[in-house]
Amino acid sequence: MRKKYFIAIFLVVFTMMLSSFAFYTYQIIYTPNVLIEQEDRYFAIPRGTTFKQLQDKLSDERIVNDLVSFSFLAKLKDLDTNVKNGMYLIKGDMTNMELINLLRSGAQTPVKLTFSNARLLKQLPKILTQNLEIDSAELAPILFADTTAQYYGFKKETFVSMFIPNTYEVYWTTRPKELLDRMKAEYDRFWTEERKQKAKDLNMSKEQVSTLASIVQGETNKMDEAPTIAGVYINRLKRGIPLQADPTLVFAIGDFSIRRILNKDKEFESPYNTYKYRGLPPGPISMPSIPAMDAVLNYADHNYLYFCANSDFSGYHVFAKTLVEHNVNAAKFQRALNRERIYR
Known part of the structure; x- marks a missing residue:
């Protein structure tokens, strides 16, 4: 009788312990333990991070609520020997299992x-x-x-x-x-086949298109007039006329604060000085944008050979077919610069 009593007690205790263990195991695996009541967050694991450093980082950044349960399951899943660096998007209320599986997989978020x-x-x-x-x-x-x-x-x-x-x-x-x-x-x-064909039609290499696009980009941030400006430079290239592009001279001098080119600047010795040397400079004067390159490839076909900034400082330009007409426009802009006391 006494033996049966101890067996009964043992079974009760064992059942309670088993239930507690099962409940704890369930909590470890299925209960949310990550970013509790927090928004999704990016989490970076640098190269060479150890498991201890990962634990500290998860704790310090308040990613994991119960570090003990996370660490226990992580070791069972071999995360302690398989830490993968990367940038991970961790979502609020994830379970330990979900986070561990994410980190073990190395499935980074771009x-x-x-x-x-x-x-x-x-x-x-x-x-x-x-x-x-x-x-x-x-x-x-x-x-x-x-x-x-x-x-x-x-x-x-x-x-x-x-x-x-x-x-x-x-x-x-x-x-x-x-x-x-x-x-x-x-x-x-x-550089699709269509764009390469357009460059070929211009008798330009891809690099030359980029170079001209960088000049157009240096002249204007108004992309609706960029094809017109590109057309001016292409007309000058076809006729063997120096580009005389102020942005190339600013690049050559290396002072990007210059707002007004002076006659003495035009004597600056550099292959990027398009006042002294005909044709395109050796390379781009900046990283040309896609709209600027497309402006060159789809340039406006016209007879303009000159342009200068509009005297209203709108950022747009006025265009001319003859030097006489251009000189009138340029003089108007020079007077506007003087009024604003822009001398350099």
């Missing part, structure tokens, strides 16, 4: 890489790495290496044209070489 313009190649490392794990110091030596431009089919002077301003989705963990490969792939994707 980040947006957006850039609009840069005048110089040396500005690119900071621009391109703004949302990535790599920093500018890691990208710069590769970007500036003597062989890099050649590897991608460019000269140093034209290499900047490979980077087409846009918004791209990339992985936070993207390495420098992968990033450059991606930019080259996007460049090739931009």
Whole structure:
């Protein structure tokens, strides 16, 4: 009888312990434990992060509510030996199991890489790495290496044209070489057969189109008149007339605060001085935008050979077919600059 009593007690205790363990196990696996009553959040795991560092990061950033239960299940699922770096979108009220499966899978959420313009190649490392794990110091030596431009089919002077301003989705963990490969792939994707044919019709290479587009872009931010400006330069190129483009001279001098070109500036010695040298300069004077390149490829067919900024400072330009007409327009703009006391 006594034996049966102890067996009954044991069964009751065992059943209670089993129930408690089952309930705890259920809580560990199926009860929300991540970003409780918080919004979805991006969570970065840098290269070389240990499991202990991951635990600390999840705790410090208030990602996980109960770190003990998370850690217990994570070790059972071998996350402690399989930490994968990346940028992950963690959703509110996830369970331990959902978070662990996400981190073990390495299923990163792409980040947006957006850039609009840069005048110089040396500005690119900071621009391109703004949302990535790599920093500018890691990208710069590769970007500036003597062989890099050649590897991608460019000269140093034209290499900047490979980077087409846009918004791209990339992985936070993207390495420098992968990033450059991606930019080259996007460049090739931009140059469709239709665009390549239009460049051929202009008797221009892709790099020359980019160079002219950068000049057009330097002249105006009003893209509705960009094809007209492109048409002026194409007319001058066809006739062998120097482009005399102020933005190329500003680029050559290297002072981008200049608002007024002086006659002495036109004597500045540089292959980018299109007052002294006919034809296109050696390469783009900035990263040309897609609208600027399309403005060149779809230039307005007209007889204008000259243009200057409108004296109303609207950002638009006035166009002329003859030098006499242009000189009248230019004198009007010079007087407007004097009135505003813009001397440089």
